[in-house]
Amino acid sequence: xxxxxNVKKYFYKKDRFLSQGKNVVKAVDGxxxxxxxxxxxxxxxxxxxxxxxxxxxxxxxxxxxxGVIEMKGDCDIVFQDPYSSLNPRMTVNxxxxxxxxxxxxxxxxxxxxxxxxxxxxxxxxAAKDKYPHQFSGGERQRVAIARALVTEPAVLVLDExxxxxxxxxxxxVLNLLKDLQEELSLTYLFISHDLxxxxxxxxxxxxxxxxxxxxxxxxxxxxxxxxxxxxxxxxASIPKx
Amino acid sequence: xxxxxxxxxxxxxxxxxxxxxxxxxxxxxILFGLIIIxxxxxxxxxxxxxxxxxxLEMDLSPEARLQAPSAQHLFGTDNLxxxxxxxxxxxxRISLSVGFIAVFISLIVxxxxxxxxxxxxxxxxxxxxxxxxxxYCFPTFFLIMMVITFLGPNIVNVMVVIGFTSWAxxxxxxRAEFLSLRERDFVHSAKVQGVSDMRxxxxxxxxxxxxxxxxxxxxxxxxxxxxxxxxxxLGLGVQIPTASWGxxxxxxxxxxxFAWWLxxxxxxxxxxxxxxxxxxxxxxxxxxxxxxxxxxx
Numbered sequence: 001x002x003x004x005x006n007v008k009k010y011f012y013k014k015d016r017f018l019s020q021g022k023n024v025v026k027a028v029d030g031x032x033x034x035x036x037x038x039x040x041x042x043x044x045x046x047x048x049x050x051x052x053x054x055x056x057x058x059x060x061x062x063x064x065x066x067g068v069i070e071m072k073g074d075c076d077i078v079f080q081d082p083y084s085s086l087n088p089r090m091t092v093n094x095x096x097x098x099x100x101x102x103x104x105x106x107x108x109x110x111x112x113x114x115x116x117x118x119x120x121x122x123x124x125x126a127a128k129d130k131y132p133h134q135f136s137g138g139e140r141q142r143v144a145i146a147r148a149l150v151t152e153p154a155v156l157v158l159d160e161x162x163x164x165x166x167x168x169x170x171x172x173v174l175n176l177l178k179d180l181q182e183e184l185s186l187t188y189l190f191i192s193h194d195l196x197x198x199x200x201x202x203x204x205x206x207x208x209x210x211x212x213x214x215x216x217x218x219x220x221x222x223x224x225x226x227x228x229x230x231x232x233x234x235x236a237s238i239p240k241x
Numbered sequence: 242x243x244x245x246x247x248x249x250x251x252x253x254x255x256x257x258x259x260x261x262x263x264x265x266x267x268x269x270x271i272l273f274g275l276i277i278i279x280x281x282x283x284x285x286x287x288x289x290x291x292x293x294x295x296x297l298e299m300d301l302s303p304e305a306r307l308q309a310p311s312a313q314h315l316f317g318t319d320n321l322x323x324x325x326x327x328x329x330x331x332x333x334r335i336s337l338s339v340g341f342i343a344v345f346i347s348l349i350v351x352x353x354x355x356x357x358x359x360x361x362x363x364x365x366x367x368x369x370x371x372x373x374x375x376x377y378c379f380p381t382f383f384l385i386m387m388v389i390t391f392l393g394p395n396i397v398n399v400m401v402v403i404g405f406t407s408w409a410x411x412x413x414x415x416r417a418e419f420l421s422l423r424e425r426d427f428v429h430s431a432k433v434q435g436v437s438d439m440r441x442x443x444x445x446x447x448x449x450x451x452x453x454x455x456x457x458x459x460x461x462x463x464x465x466x467x468x469x470x471x472x473x474x475l476g477l478g479v480q481i482p483t484a485s486w487g488x489x490x491x492x493x494x495x496x497x498x499f500a501w502w503l504x505x506x507x508x509x510x511x512x513x514x515x516x517x518x519x520x521x522x523x524x525x526x527x528x529x530x531x532x533x534x535x536x537x538x
Contacts (some may be wrong), residue, residue, distance in 0.1 A: 059433045077433055091446040098472035099434040147430065 001186055002041075002058065002075070002155050003034040007067035009053055010028045026055040029211035030067075035204070037072070039155070039182065040188040042219070044201030044234065047210040051191045055159040058189060073154025078149075080160035082140035084130040092118075092143050093128040099151045117146040120180060138169035149180070152201070162197060169198055174200060195238050199223055207231045251318050254448055266349030268526030277517040285333040294324035296331045296484050307500045317502035319492055323501060328484035329510060335473075336514060339400050343465040344458050346404025348480040352447070352454065358412070359419025360442055369412070376409035385468065386477055394477045399450040403465050411457055418450035456522050461516035470511050486511050 004114060008030055013023035035041040040195045045052050056062040058069065059077045061216060079085040086095055088103065100110045118127060123140040125228045132140055141161060148156055158177065162170040181188060190201050205222040207230065215228040226232045284291050295316070300306070302323030308318040316325035358369040386403050392398045394528050422428060423446060472478035473487025481488055486507040493503025 056429075061429050061433060077430065079426040079430065081426060085430055087427040087431075087445050087449070090444075098431070098436065102434075102436055102440065144430075147434075151434065 001072050002034055002189060003070040004054070004070075005032050005059075005068040007031045007054075007057060007069060007071075008049075009062060009064045010065055015123055026211045028064075031170065031211075031213050033189055033204075033206050033213060033216055035155075035189060038185040039180070039186050039203040040190050040201050041145070042198035042205045043189065043208060044193065044198050044205065045208030046234075047193060048210075050211040051193075051208055052159055054208075055157045055189065055191050058155075058157045071155060072217045074151055075155040076149070076151065077155065077157040077159060078141070078144050078148050078152040081164050082137055082144050083132075083164075084208075085144050086140055086147075088132055091129050091131055092123075092146075093145060093161075095132070096150055097145045098148070103151075113150060114146075117149045121146045121147065121176060127173045136166050136169075138173060141165060145173075145176070145180070149184075152184075154184075155189065157189045157191070159191045160193070161190075163192065163194065177201070178197060179181045195234060205220070207234065251311060252449055256458065268524050268528060270529070272524075274517040274519075274524065277513060278521070279518075281333055281337060281514060284330055285337050288330050288334055288467070292324075292327035292330040294327040296323065296328040297482050299323055307496060307503075309500075310502050316472040316506045317500065319489070319503055320500075325489065325506060328489055329486065329507060332406035332486045332489060332507070333486035335396060335479050335483075336469060336511070339396065339469040340462040340514075340518070341401070342400045342465040343403035343407070343469075344462045346401065347408040347411060347461065349460050350405065350409035352415050354408070355412040355415025356419055356442055356447065356450075360372045360438070360446065361421055362420075368417070370416075373409045373412050376406070379406075379454060381406050382471070384469065385472065386475070389477045394472075394478050394480060396483075397467055399472055399478050400463070403468055407461060407465065411454065411461075414453055414457055415450060418453065419446055422446045422449055451523075456526045456529060459518055463515035463522070466511065466518070467515055477510035 009028040010026040011027055013025075016141060029050075031054065033041065039045050041056055045051050053062060055077065057074055058062050058071075060076075090098075092148075096117060097110050097114050100113060107115075114128065115125060118125065121180055123142050123146065127135070127139075127143070132143065135143065145161075156241065160172050161177070163175060177203070178184060179189070187203070190198065192198050192201075197217060205217065205219055206213045207222070207228065209230050215222065215226065215231045217227070221227075222231060223235070236237075244350035300318075302322065306320055308314055308322075310317045314324050314326065316329060319325055319328070354369050354372075358366045362476060371474035385406055388402045389407075391396055392402070419442075427447050428441060431445050436445070469478055469485070470487035470490070473485045474491050476488070476491065478487055481492075489507040490504055493507070494501065497504050
């Protein structure tokens with residue numbers, strides 16, 4: 001499980017010579033929510049609303065200015081763009097095994113674990129010796145998921161994990177994520193700007209706007225009886241198929 | 242074991258290794274440059290077998306001095322009756338080793354300082370960048386001349402001094418690469434997984450920052466050879482009687498009116514070598530720079 005309590009993160013623009021005033025961007029401005037073990041918390045909002053900042057704070061890429069984060073167990077992250085999230089000069093085996101290797105695990109145990117997680121994300125064993133550029137976007141994202149799973153984390157932060165994939169491939173990755181959650185009772189913090197994807201994935205949904213959570217409710221409530229004006233506005237903008 | 246480590250090192254840091262964007266690293270310029278440099282390198286390594294005479298053997302008899310090129314003396318003889326071809330063959334050793342070793346030194350200093358600067362940023366970065374600016378402020382050649390005058394002119398000093406005065410450009414280049422690469426998601430991911438700073442720098446960032454470094458380093462080899470020749474020409478480089486292309490030129494300049502071979506051949510050797518390195522550098526830039534590729538379509 002994971003818990004954010006009144007978390008704040010402000011970015012200051014540097015004071016330049018002769019610049020006027022101070023520029024403060026309140027990327028995350030007092031955010032509180034919690035995610036139960038084995039469930040998915042979906043975070044929606046427009047770009048610039050602070051969703052990704054929350055993801056980065058959750059895994060420690062960014063520090064927080066104030067507030068408290070509680071987390072039980074390890075936490076790892078899957079990024080949006082699988083073209084920049086995999087080191088182009090490392091093989092899949094090197095990418096996936098690194099976290100174990102730097103923890104000094106034995107080689108045969110590492111090999112076993114890597115085979116294991118690659119199986120979980122439905123990649124063939126032959127993938128081990130290939131480089132990221134030899135894969136499609138969807139396969140790359142599977143490699144990124146395998147890398148995140150290799151240390152058996154309790155929480156996965158999914159920062160727009162399917163936004164850069166073709167729609168035809170999105171469903172495959174989303175289903176895979178759901179299966180993995182069930183199998184390993186993972187807790188997800190699922191971030192997306194796509195309300196339909198969030199609806200498919202989440203148990204609870206938080207709607208973000210300029211650094212604040214304007215509404216937090218169960219999926220059913222958000223999508224059937226939204227309370228906040230902004231949530232309604234977002235829902236109205238879903239293109240009808 | 243050693244082979245394995247060597248293979249992995251090449252795969253990680255070389256342009257020959259696996260790389261997504263560039264399937265081929267060959268083009269005509271690189272090929273041309275490589276052929277010339279390979280010949281030069283073979284001449285340097287096999288100097289004792291290529292040289293037709295002892296490069297230091299003098300013959301002061303009037304008919305032996307300042308002979309024009311002939312079958313016996315391919316490039317003629319100098320004012321002390323020494324065979325110019327043999328002296329130039331040994332001079333190749335000097336020029337190439339100065340070029341490579343000086344650039345190797347500047348590569349190590351530049352990559353290390355640039356990497357630290359770009360990775361850590363903040364005060365470390367400003368400190369190193371001020372140092373770079375100081376280096377840029379000196380007229381490098383005069384700085385080299387001054388330091389060599391203090392340390393004493395010999396080949397080792399020349400290599401070291403050229404190396405330690407020419408890292409600034411590389412440093413800036415590596416810093417810029419690190420600045421952009423450290424914000425890439427694969428670097429974030431490594432940090433999230435607890436990978437140490439040193440491992441992030443050498444395993445994740447540096448291998449991806451090497452392409453422009455190779456271009457710049459290749460171009461600098463030509464530059465370093467030119468500086469060495471100029472220093473030798475001024476008497477601050479390799480000391481006579483040891484032969485280097487620069488000091489053969491110096492000895493020849495007094496006889497330039499009638500003994501053209503004393504200046505033409507070493508001059509051509511310098512020109513061709515520097516040109517070859519520049520060709521390789523430019524060729525590599527063409528192959529490795531994605532922006533250039535786009536423009537060509």
